[in-house]
Amino acid sequence: MSRFDHNRRRFLRVSGGLIAAGLAAPITGARGDRRVGGPLTKPIPSSGQRLPAIGMGTWITFNIGEDPDAIAVRRQVLDAFFAAGGGMIDSSPMYGSAEAVLGRTLPADALQRGLFSATKVWTGDGDAGPAEIDASRALWRLPRFDLLQIHNLLAWEAHLDTLMDMRAQGSLRYIGVTTSHGRRHRELERIMADRPIDFVQLTYNVVDREAEDRLLPLAHERGIAVIANRPFRRGALPQRAAGRPLPGWGREIGCDTWPQALLTFIVSHPAVTCAIPATSRVDHMRENMAAARGPLPDAALRERIAADFAAL
Amino acid sequence: MDWFSYGPADLVPFSSETWLGLFGRYNQEGLGWVVAGPATVLVLGLLVRFAGGRTDWLSRASPRLLLALSGCCWLWIAWAFFHQAVSTLLWAADWLAWGFAAQGLVLLTAASLLPPARDPANRWPRVVGWGLIVVALIGAPLLAWSTGQPPQGIGWFGSGPTPTAVGTLGLLLVLPVRLGWLLLPVPLIWCLLAGMLGQVLHDPLWPLPLMCALVALLGWFGMHTRPSNNTNHGCAPSGH
Ligand SMILES: NC(=O)c1ccc[n+]([C@@H]2O[C@H](COP(=O)([O-])OP(=O)(O)OC[C@H]3O[C@@H](n4cnc5c(N)ncnc54)[C@H](OP(=O)(O)O)[C@@H]3O)[C@@H](O)[C@H]2O)c1
Numbered sequence: 001m002s003r004f005d006h007n008r009r010r011f012l013r014v015s016g017g018l019i020a021a022g023l024a025a026p027i028t029g030a031r032g033d034r035r036v037g038g039p040l041t042k043p044i045p046s047s048g049q050r051l052p053a054i055g056m057g058t059w060i061t062f063n064i065g066e067d068p069d070a071i072a073v074r075r076q077v078l079d080a081f082f083a084a085g086g087g088m089i090d091s092s093p094m095y096g097s098a099e100a101v102l103g104r105t106l107p108a109d110a111l112q113r114g115l116f117s118a119t120k121v122w123t124g125d126g127d128a129g130p131a132e133i134d135a136s137r138a139l140w141r142l143p144r145f146d147l148l149q150i151h152n153l154l155a156w157e158a159h160l161d162t163l164m165d166m167r168a169q170g171s172l173r174y175i176g177v178t179t180s181h182g183r184r185h186r187e188l189e190r191i192m193a194d195r196p197i198d199f200v201q202l203t204y205n206v207v208d209r210e211a212e213d214r215l216l217p218l219a220h221e222r223g224i225a226v227i228a229n230r231p232f233r234r235g236a237l238p239q240r241a242a243g244r245p246l247p248g249w250g251r252e253i254g255c256d257t258w259p260q261a262l263l264t265f266i267v268s269h270p271a272v273t274c275a276i277p278a279t280s281r282v283d284h285m286r287e288n289m290a291a292a293r294g295p296l297p298d299a300a301l302r303e304r305i306a307a308d309f310a311a312l
Numbered sequence: 313m314d315w316f317s318y319g320p321a322d323l324v325p326f327s328s329e330t331w332l333g334l335f336g337r338y339n340q341e342g343l344g345w346v347v348a349g350p351a352t353v354l355v356l357g358l359l360v361r362f363a364g365g366r367t368d369w370l371s372r373a374s375p376r377l378l379l380a381l382s383g384c385c386w387l388w389i390a391w392a393f394f395h396q397a398v399s400t401l402l403w404a405a406d407w408l409a410w411g412f413a414a415q416g417l418v419l420l421t422a423a424s425l426l427p428p429a430r431d432p433a434n435r436w437p438r439v440v441g442w443g444l445i446v447v448a449l450i451g452a453p454l455l456a457w458s459t460g461q462p463p464q465g466i467g468w469f470g471s472g473p474t475p476t477a478v479g480t481l482g483l484l485l486v487l488p489v490r491l492g493w494l495l496l497p498v499p500l501i502w503c504l505l506a507g508m509l510g511q512v513l514h515d516p517l518w519p520l521p522l523m524c525a526l527v528a529l530l531g532w533f534g535m536h537t538r539p540s541n542n543t544n545h546g547c548a549p550s551g552h
Contacts, residue, residue, distance in 0.1 A: 063326045065400045067333045096325045096401040181322075234321070280327070 039085035040292040042273045044174065045223035046198040051116060053267040053292050055088030056081055056285075057229060057278035062105075063096035064280075075105045076282045082113040084289030090201070090227065090276045091140075092120040092151050093132055099139040106141070117142055118199075118227075120151035120178060126158020133162075149176035149201055153184055153191075160195060174198035180229050182210050192218050204228040204272065205237060206265050206309050216271040225273040228266045232277055237262055240312055247308050249301055254294015258309075259284070263291035265305045320508040326401045328513035332465035335472075338397045339464050344471040347392075351385055351470025352449055355479070359445065362487070375487040376423045382480050383419030385470045386412050393473060408502075412473070415498040418491060419480070425490040437531035441485025444524055444531075448479030452520060459516050474521050477502040481528035485535060496532060500525045 041050040061077075064070040081089075089106075091098050099119065107113065119136050121129045133148060148163050150156045156177060166172035176199030179188050185202075192200060192215070200219055204211045205228065219226045232238050241258035253268075255261040259277075266275040277288050297305060326334075338344045355378065362374040370377075390412035399405035448469045456466045469475040477499035484495055503525035510518030 060325055060327055060330075063401055064330050065326075065334055066337065067330065070330065070333065094325070094403060096403065098325075100400075 039289065040267060040296075042267070044198065044225045044273060046174070046225070051225070051274055052085055052087040052114070053272075053274045054086065054263060054289055055090060055116070055118075055227070055274045055276040056086060057276040058089065058091040058098040058102065059095050059278055061278040061280040062091070062098035062101045064101055065097050070280075071101060071105060073280065073282070074101060075107075077279065077285050078105055078107060078110075080282050080285040081289065082107060082110065082115075084286065085114070086289055087114040088116040088118060088227070088274050088276065090118045090229070091136075092122055093136055094120070094122045094151060099136055103139045103141040111142075116147070117145045118147035118149065118176070119145055120149045121159050121163070122151035122154055124155050126155050126162070129155075129159045129162045133166075144171050145173075147174040147176055147199055148172055149178045149199065151178055153177060153179060153187060156191065160197075164196070174225075176201055176225075176227070178202070178227075178229070182208065185210065185215060189214055189218060192222055192224055197224060199225045199227060199273075201227040201229050203230045204266055204269070204275075205231050205233055206262050206306050207233065207237065209306070212269070216269060220271040226271050228272050228275040231263055231266050231275040232259065237309075241309065244312055249297070249304060249308075252295065252301070253297050255291060257287060259287055260291035261305060262309070263288060264294075264297065265302060267292050268296040268302060321512050323404075324402075324509060324512045328515065330401065331509075331513055332462065334397055334401065335467065336462065336464035338393060339466075339471070342392055342397055344393070345468070347385070347388055348468035348471040351381065352468060354381055355445075355449065355469065375489075378483055378487060379419050379423035379489065382476070382483060383416045383423060385476050386416030386419060386480070388416075389471065389473050389476060390416060393471070408505075411498050411501070415480075415495070418494050422489055422491040422495060434534050434537065437485050437535040440527055440531035440534075441482045444478055444482030444528060445486065446482075447520075447524060448475040448482060452478065452517075455517055455520070473502055474506045477506070478521065478524045478528075481524065485528065485531045492532075496528075500529065503528075 040053040042053050043050050062074060064074065089102065091102060093099065106115065117140060119140065121132055123129060123132050133145075137143075137145065148166070150159045150163070160175070160177075163172060163175045167175055175197050177188060177191055177197055178201035179185070180201075180203045182203060188200065188202070191197065200215070202211050202215060204216070204226075208230070211226075216226060218224075238259045241262075244258060246255060246258055246261055250256065250261055253261070253264055255264055263275050263277060266272055279285050279288060335344075339348075358374045358378050358381070361371040362378065364371060390409040394405045394409035394412060398408070452475050453466050453468055457463060467473065467475050469479045480495070480499045481503075483489075484492055484499075489495065503521040507518050507520075507522035507525075509515075510521070
């Protein structure tokens with residue numbers, strides 16, 4: 001298939017998705033929506049399917065091996081996640097036992113409760129991709145993944161072929177590419193511009209805002225969903241705000257704590273589809289899932305949030 | 313992959329609680345303590361025979377036996393600790409297992425090679441070696457305990473990689489050894505990794521393995537540098 005065909009197919013998919021979601025107008029296309037009292041959801045541009053804007057990461061927090069006590073706590077963390085309307089869970093074969101632990105701790109009815117399963121392919125050998133994906137699927141104990149992402153652009157050309165075949169055959173819904181810590185943005189930009197991917201995952205938070213310059217506008221323009229990783233900079237941001245009261249604007253956006261405000265800041269960017277904070281604690285999960293339930297901040301308030309955080 | 317843009321924290325995919333918990337299960341269920349106890353007693357016994365300078369068979373064979381024993385410990389750690397336990401948490405654990413296994417095999421080979429090297433020209437590196445052995449056998453576990461580490465999470469010589477690496481560095485400075493240059497890199501590299509791991513996991517003792525590695529390296533160079541007055545003090549053939 002030629003690149004033109006890809007792009008045409010993509011345009012039809014994206015515009016169809018946006019129209020289906022009733023969101024064809026430019027920026028509002030990425031705006032959130034919610035049922036009364038429910039979590040904020042945002043559309044995946046390529047399909048229109050809505051995704052809860054607060055998801056969950058598993059780096060470190062779910063790599064706990066065989067520890068029975070820790071496994072019991074992760075079960076409770078997941079219960080709290082789904083009880084609060086969570087959906088997207090992100091993992092990777094790179095995260096040690098995280099995928100196996102997910103397989104053991106996901107509730108039996110996770111799919112019915114809205115699980116959106118996202119993992120990665122992470123091998124330098126393109127031929128080894130399918131076997132790794134199969135192994136991940138067995139670990140998660142799922143019939144198929146919703147989203148497969150190429151981890152840190154590793155051997156991305158080879159894996160992209162595999163994932164496009166899987167998507168064409170219906171054994172995969174979405175394809176993504178990830179990066180973090182601001183690495184390889186130029187290369188990611190080229191992939192986003194040229195290739196028919198549904199998702200990108202990149203680092204975006206109140207202090208790491210480089211993606212705002214080019215990648216987020218490009219994602220918006222190309223109809224690519226954006227997953228924001230490291231929303232708390234691996235816990236450093238909540239730590240910096242620990243014990244500091246949230247300024248008065250917190251009430252305006254329905255946030256009680258700094259972690260909630262930090263997550264709300266991220267998902268209020270029109271191009272961001274969801275943020276994936278990782279936690280090993282039930283109280284933190286409840287706190288995170290209560291973010292972005294009020295009105296989203298406008299551009300001016302977003303700048304104020306960033307400035308107030310920088311002043312902490 | 314752009315490895316150079318990664319810091320140590322990006323390469324450690326578990327928390328300190330998980331690491332200590334893994335150590336605890338390895339010590340209790342994975343036979344870590346069962347191996348560490350006899351290994352420590354045997355090493356102490358053999359060191360006493362070695363230091364006693366007697367001429368009976370056991371005293372004469374003590375350097376070889378010490379090298380062989382530590383070789384077995386490295387092989388055990390490769391298999392039981394890295395391959396069996398750590399590989400569930402860390403994709404690179406099997407690489408570490410290969411490194412530890414290689415060190416174990418070279419130690420066994422060195423143990424089978426005699427006659428031993430002559431005594432070093434400088435004696436102070438031996439003192440450093442004894443110091444490292446004391447740190448490995450008693451000092452490091454005691455320090456870990458004093459910083460509030462749960463006893464089941466503490467590593468010991470013979471089953472824990474860091475005390476075993478530090479102890480081996482000490483042995484290399486104390487014993488007459490062949491293949492010394494081959495035996496040095498893996499324990500030094502592990503001490504470096506252990507220091508980085510400790511720092512990422514906020515272990516207050518993280519500088520200890522780094523300091524031990526530095527001291528061992530200085531001792532090693534001291535051992536292979538002749539004193540400038542060239543009087544050959546302490547250059548007698550090894551009688552052990
Ligand atoms: N290249 C890639 O593909 C890539 C790279 C990086 C990350 N990711 C994905 O992004 C996810 C998120 O990034 P991350 O795990 O690096 O870091 P993060 O989500 O920014 O931060 C996680 C840390 O924040 C703490 N935390 C969570 N909720 C909190 C709260 N309400 N209050 C205070 N502290 C809180 C957690 O500690 P507690 O456990 O104590 O709550 C944890 O230590 C990863 O798990 C992974 O799935 C992908």
